[in-house]
Amino acid sequence: MRRILMTLAMVAGMAGCAGIDVQEYAAETPVLDLRRYFDGTLDAYGMFQDRSGKVVKRFHVVIEASWRGDVGTLDERFTYSDGTTQRRVWTITRHDTHRYGGVAADVVGEARGEARGNALRWRYVLALPVGDRTWHVDFDDWMFLMDERVMLNRSVMSKFGVRLGEVTLSFVKREAHALP
Template sequence: MVLALLGLTGCAGPKVQDYASETPTLDLRTYFNGPVRAQGIFTDRQGKVVKRFVVDIQCQWSGTQGTLDERFTYSDGSTQRRIWRLTDLGGGRYEGRADDVVGTAQGHSAGNALQWSYTLALPVDGRVWHVNFEDWMYLIDERTMLNKAVMSKFGIQLGEVTLSFTKL
């Protein structure tokens, strides 16, 4: 019984409301408006860096609709493009869609933080895996945001993505 209780407690994580009083306040419509550059790494379950990458993002909003045009360049020379179509639902809630996102991404923000959940159709060795992402973004100052994402499948952690965004 004690082990089961500890297991359930271990699953409890932070809630976006835990950051409601943190500043500066993250407003996606302000931060992701204009050019942004991100640099990141993907680490496997053991913490080994598997890939490094740079992302150049062109961002714009029209009312409650935003577009993030992401262009990835990986350390192995490969490239990728993802276009996010975001909707500000109000009250710190966001939805997002992209061609390789299964269904709709859901986001919630409070204070300096954004929690973002989605399933990505990820090509691996000629197959496509539906992988769950749990992103946490933290605004450090008006130009800098950090992002840590945990990638999992069937509840098993596959790796992590760590990004540093800089608003240009």
Template sequence: MTALTRRRTLLLSTLALAGCATAPEPADYAREAPALDLRSYFNGPLIAHGIFTDRAGKVQRRFIVRLLGRWQGDEGVLEEDFEYSDGARERRVWQLKRLGDGRWSGRAADVLGEAQGMSAGNALRWSYTLKLPVDGKVVEVDFDDWMYLLDDKVMLNKAQMSKFGIRLGEVTLSFRKL
């Protein structure tokens, strides 16, 4: 076998193995504790610190979010006030609903349609399209958003942003209950 044939065989084998890998699902975290219940975690005041990184991993924006959540049964309101390092401010108000069996839904003025969520164990996965203002235009960006509860006070959040299936960047947040 020539060196070129060996390299091609190795490349094809690597691609075949990568094709066998499956993306994580919330059910993969079903046994992880503490169990995440949005109604209890997002109840009252919280603060989050975050960054947006581009495709290359370079930090493009830093921000702080002050949150306040209120619930009545399975329906809640989550107010988010963003303050960016460049002085820009933004507000998002979520209407959240527990649907049962680990399923959640959410609406906000800048979310296209309805966000769909699924939780298990300490994890929650949100999928939604955000209407994002960019250079005076509104761009619809898809979010694959994962939250992981670490303890009763701290939750980490990673969200992949994409458009037409092309990865644009990532948002990383650390939430803390006050």
């Protein structure tokens, strides 16, 4: 009997770890259309916190984004607070009304995303250089469109299910300026 109770407790505990389904945000507005939001130039400001909550890195990203039909390119140029830089170019493909896939040079396999209402859940494995090694770490990103210009992003980074830290990011879409 004790073994059965322990098994039930473990199953209930694992179900609790499943998290929130992006469908929970289906009725939220404004509705996030990735092709519309990620079009043009955006600035993003962020930080990485280790699992203790200490801010380890701060950064600014300039994103040049464009789409051809259902395929988008996000050219991200990072500048970190220590002066180092990095570039990541995403190719995003819209699979249907709600589902997206993405590839980038340092992403292992294909990223998978689902958008509902004002939210996008974006999951992928990143090949992260750590010293002279490369770790494959899991990212679970949640993005929430606040208005036509601002989107907030919270990512949890983990390895083997162990939380390593979090990335907090604020995207701000630059206003298009008409030429004089």
